[in-house]
Amino acid sequence: MLAGVAIDHPVGLLGHSDADVVAHAVTDALLGAAGLGDIGALFPDDDPVYEGASSVALLRDVVARVRDAGWRVANVDVTVVCEGPKLGPHRDRMRGNLAAALGVGADAVGLKATTTEGMGFEGRGEGIAASAVCLLERGA
Numbered sequence: 001m002l003a004g005v006a007i008d009h010p011v012g013l014l015g016h017s018d019a020d021v022v023a024h025a026v027t028d029a030l031l032g033a034a035g036l037g038d039i040g041a042l043f044p045d046d047d048p049v050y051e052g053a054s055s056v057a058l059l060r061d062v063v064a065r066v067r068d069a070g071w072r073v074a075n076v077d078v079t080v081v082c083e084g085p086k087l088g089p090h091r092d093r094m095r096g097n098l099a100a101a102l103g104v105g106a107d108a109v110g111l112k113a114t115t116t117e118g119m120g121f122e123g124r125g126e127g128i129a130a131s132a133v134c135l136l137e138r139g140a
Helices: 021-034 055-068 088-102
Strands: 071-081 109-114 129-138
Touching: 021 055, 021 071, 021 088, 021 129, 055 071, 055 088, 071 088, 088 109
Parallel strands: 071 109
Antiparallel strands: 071 129
16 A cells, blocks of 8 residues: 555555555644654554554544644645656655645645665565655644
């Protein structure tokens, strides 16, 4: 699961929730920008309530918290680091899912992918990394 899109790939991601690394990165970016903590504090991986949870649903919850704190999402940008799967064929749906969860247009969601040319855990196909930045504006 990446940005709410189920992607068929021989190696899946493991996590307490659905392990959507893209949604997790965006969630943490929003929480950090709003000064509201981090994903692990809000949705701990030892709480059975979140076992198998949709990371996009958790993102929607965080967007509501950010709004309640007086902020609105202006834009987000995500970089995914992996050797596979190829994200190009899924990019539009991924951006659309994130935009819907964030309450912004798809044009306010940047999503790009890169590889490590075989280096590190991503390069060996042992996992995927994602980082995200966001711009919040005052006023819900």
